[in-house]
Amino acid sequence: MKNPQQNIPIGTVGLGLMGSSIATCLLAAGHSVTSLVKDIQQADEARTRIRGYLEQLQAEGLLTTAPEALIQRIQITDEVADLRGHEVVIESIIESVAEKKEVYRRLETVLSPTAIIGSNTSAIPVSVLQSGLQHPERVLGLHWAEPAHITRFMEVICGDATDPAYAHRLVSLAESWGKEPSLLRKDIRGFITNRIMYAMLREAFYLVENGYATVEDVDRSLRNDLGYWITFAGPFRFMDLTGIPAYLTVMNDLFPDLSNTPNTPRMMEELVAAGAKGVQNAHGFYPYTPETAHAWEEKFIAFSYDIRKLAQKYSLPPTDPAP
Structure with missing residues (x-):
């Protein structure tokens, strides 16, 4: 209607x-x-x-x-x-x-x-x-x-x-x-996605700046794990699908060890100070020529259309009836 x-x-x-x-x-x-x-x-x-x-x-x-x-x-x-x-x-x-x-x-x-x-x-x-x-x-x-x-x-x-x-x-x-x-329903700085995304970014920078992994390795791991399920499920549905108790065990072990620094990443400050804007000016975390930067922009648009179609193919009602 x-x-x-x-x-x-x-x-x-x-x-x-x-x-x-x-x-x-x-x-x-x-x-x-x-x-x-x-x-x-x-x-x-x-x-x-x-x-x-x-x-x-x-x-x-x-x-x-x-x-x-x-x-x-x-x-x-x-x-x-x-x-x-x-x-x-x-x-x-x-x-x-x-x-x-x-x-x-x-x-x-x-x-x-x-x-x-x-x-x-x-x-x-x-x-x-x-x-x-x-x-x-x-x-x-x-x-x-x-x-x-x-x-x-x-x-x-x-x-x-x-x-x-x-x-x-x-x-x-x-x-x-x-x-x-x-x-x-209540006001909070950063709302839902930005609060969760920036917590993830803080940990990503922590891993790179402290030598645990490269930028490429962090991106690769997230693309091939988080990237495989997040469009379909979201974190709470994913825990339902994969077994809730194991997550509590990991939380008890891992939460105390996660980065909680209030400081912005040194690597990020240095890039911005050097004029980096990403594909917009072919200067970012990855090396680009103007041609490859443009190619990545075009790929992002094409992927956005494709992921929209895939999400709609598997879409379900946002909430199921309460028992």
């Missing part, structure tokens, strides 16, 4: 790589989109990028409407007044509390008090973003994964002041966008 909210116009703020990917997802789901940007001179570049994403979706059989028709449904503007009347606005700018809150203050001058403001933040507590606003109850975190127009991931995050009715409305909307959203 079609979600009755699916055709409402949605506003976005920011059309960088992630913002463009979000706009693509919304267009593909049937919404018209009004995108507020800081520099209107970048509108043509953003429109070209979004059209390319739509063409990718069409080539993968995930789009039934022609990209040339959908691209007509986005308005790119530098006037906040053009967002007047929108019921949902999704902000996707840099991870700066001050800049995000300035955007919200501008939005509050044109939006109705019941319009939802969703922030694509990956770590900033939503309660911090809500503070000082006229209507903090309608502000939520809306955490997307890259590429936003392909992945099924989404976290909807409540702040201390959030009205749960707005959160449930966003969950319903996210499902109509082809997402499989998780709802965080």
